[in-house]
Amino acid sequence: xxxxxxxxxxxxxxxxxxxxxxxxxxxxCGATVQGIPHVGHVRSGLNFDVLRRWLQxxxxxxxxxxxxxxxxxxxxTKAAEAGRPWWEWAATHERAFEWAYDQLGCQPPSVLxxxxxxxxxxxxxxxxxxxxxxxxxxxxxxxxxxxxxxxHYGKLSGQRLEEVQQGETLASGKRDPRDFTLWKGAxxxxxxxxxxxxxxxxxxxxxxxxxATFYLGSEFDIHGGGLDLVFPHHENELAQSNAAGDGFAQYxxxxxxxxxxxxxxxxxxxxTLSIPxxxxxxxxxxxxxxxxxxxxxSTIEFSEAGLxxxxxxxxxxxxxxxxxGQRAGSVEPGALAAEFTAAMDDDLSTPQAxxxxxxxxxxxxxxxxxxxxxxxxxxxxxxxxxxxxxGLDPLSEQWADDSGADDAAxxxxxxxxxxxxxxxxxxxxxRDFATxxxxxxxxxxSGIAVEDTPDGPMWTLKDG
Numbered sequence: 001x002x003x004x005x006x007x008x009x010x011x012x013x014x015x016x017x018x019x020x021x022x023x024x025x026x027x028x029c030g031a032t033v034q035g036i037p038h039v040g041h042v043r044s045g046l047n048f049d050v051l052r053r054w055l056q057x058x059x060x061x062x063x064x065x066x067x068x069x070x071x072x073x074x075x076x077t078k079a080a081e082a083g084r085p086w087w088e089w090a091a092t093h094e095r096a097f098e099w100a101y102d103q104l105g106c107q108p109p110s111v112l113x114x115x116x117x118x119x120x121x122x123x124x125x126x127x128x129x130x131x132x133x134x135x136x137x138x139x140x141x142x143x144x145x146x147x148x149x150x151x152h153y154g155k156l157s158g159q160r161l162e163e164v165q166q167g168e169t170l171a172s173g174k175r176d177p178r179d180f181t182l183w184k185g186a187x188x189x190x191x192x193x194x195x196x197x198x199x200x201x202x203x204x205x206x207x208x209x210x211x212a213t214f215y216l217g218s219e220f221d222i223h224g225g226g227l228d229l230v231f232p233h234h235e236n237e238l239a240q241s242n243a244a245g246d247g248f249a250q251y252x253x254x255x256x257x258x259x260x261x262x263x264x265x266x267x268x269x270x271x272t273l274s275i276p277x278x279x280x281x282x283x284x285x286x287x288x289x290x291x292x293x294x295x296x297x298s299t300i301e302f303s304e305a306g307l308x309x310x311x312x313x314x315x316x317x318x319x320x321x322x323x324x325g326q327r328a329g330s331v332e333p334g335a336l337a338a339e340f341t342a343a344m345d346d347d348l349s350t351p352q353a354x355x356x357x358x359x360x361x362x363x364x365x366x367x368x369x370x371x372x373x374x375x376x377x378x379x380x381x382x383x384x385x386x387x388x389x390x391g392l393d394p395l396s397e398q399w400a401d402d403s404g405a406d407d408a409a410x411x412x413x414x415x416x417x418x419x420x421x422x423x424x425x426x427x428x429x430x431r432d433f434a435t436x437x438x439x440x441x442x443x444x445x446s447g448i449a450v451e452d453t454p455d456g457p458m459w460t461l462k463d464g
Contacts, residue, residue, distance in 0.1 A: 029225035138173025140185025223249035334381025
């Protein structure tokens with residue numbers, strides 16, 4: 001089976017055929033850098049990082065563009081409230097987002113364009129739309145005429161033309177309330193750039209169309225982003241790009257939300273969980289595991305219990321790989337399990353892919369218990385290969401080579417505990433239950449809780 005991806009535009013899961021053999025081009029809508037990133041913000045970056053890694057594993061040269069919206073009404077408002085320059089506010093939070101992506105193991109994009117650096121390309125796109133009769137200038141603003149593209153508008157989101165509401169203020173020069181803004185005329189105290197239609201700044205939807213085609217060409221493979229962007233943002237991107245004559249994206253992929261109490265996580269709801277705050281309660285690899293294990297099109301209802309389960313599950317992966325290394329020698333990434341490959345080719349079905357990882361761990365632990373070191377090493381090699389595709393290999397440089405004192409202490413404790421657990425497993429195998437119980441009691445007295453699971457023994461630090 002080859003890779004199949006769910007395409008929002010056709011509402012079908014289609015076989016992926018890149019426009020150029022061996023090259024995959026992806027544009028992902030990045031952050032509007034108005035504040036500190038929370039787990040809802042970074043999910044999209046993580047999901048498309050997994051897609052990128054799978055494409056790379058299958059031999060593609062991936063060109064991924066992830067933009068930064070660094071000029072926006074919300075940025076201007078928040079900067080003004082804080083008494084800080086808009087550009088400094090945007091730059092500060094851009095760094096916060098890139099730090100979060102890096103902490104969670106996202107590969108850096110091929111290019112990270114900022115909206116403010118591409119006004120020339122935006123002006124060119126506006127002119128093309130005006131020339132084709134799909135846009136008009138009014139009082140310093142420029143609008144896209146939805147009625148001029150009525151036969152095609154709504155094909156991505158399924159919006160009915162008579163029900164379209166852009167969520168914009170109805171300005172005096174707008175001919176139709178369904179029209180959306182391409183260019184905003186300058187207002188006192190706001191940043192602006194010169195264009196043939198007067199000084200001003202770009203509309204949100206215009207930015208991505210201009211940047212995507214500038215870096216990836218008039219047609220490219222995949223456009224991605226969060227489910228909340230389907231309408232109006234991506235619908236308007238598609239309309240203005242196609243109306244200008246660009247084929248634009250051939251596949252549209254959207255990841256679902258992270259919610260709390262059933263509501264989409266957002267700053268306006270006041271229920272955000274910042275990445276720095278969550279990383280006080282879980283290591284970065286564990287948070288990544290939590291956010292990439294569910295299918296990218298499934299909603300994640302964030303909970304502390306769910307995060308704790310992810311922490312324990314990732315610990316089982318770490319413990320197994322380290323246990324094999326101590327018992328059978330160093331382990332290098334090996335072959336992927338067939339069920340893992342099938343899962344990833346089936347629209348990046350990460351729940352089934354993770355299940356394949358834990359199946360291999362169970363088989364590997366069983367092999368260790370019966371003295372099959374070579375079989376255990378093969379299982380661990382497969383686990384490393386599979387987790388590497390997901391950006392979760394516990395022995396990768398990203399996760400294993402951390403010089404922090406806390407992590408160094410954790411690794412030292414882990415090595416000691418794993419050695420005792422290995423002795424306990426051997427004692428149980430030899431039916432020396434007195435020694436096994438003695439080792440377990442020793443760990444318990446030291447504040448280590450041990451649970452025997454189908455994946456092998458799992459240990460955690462007891463509360464208090």
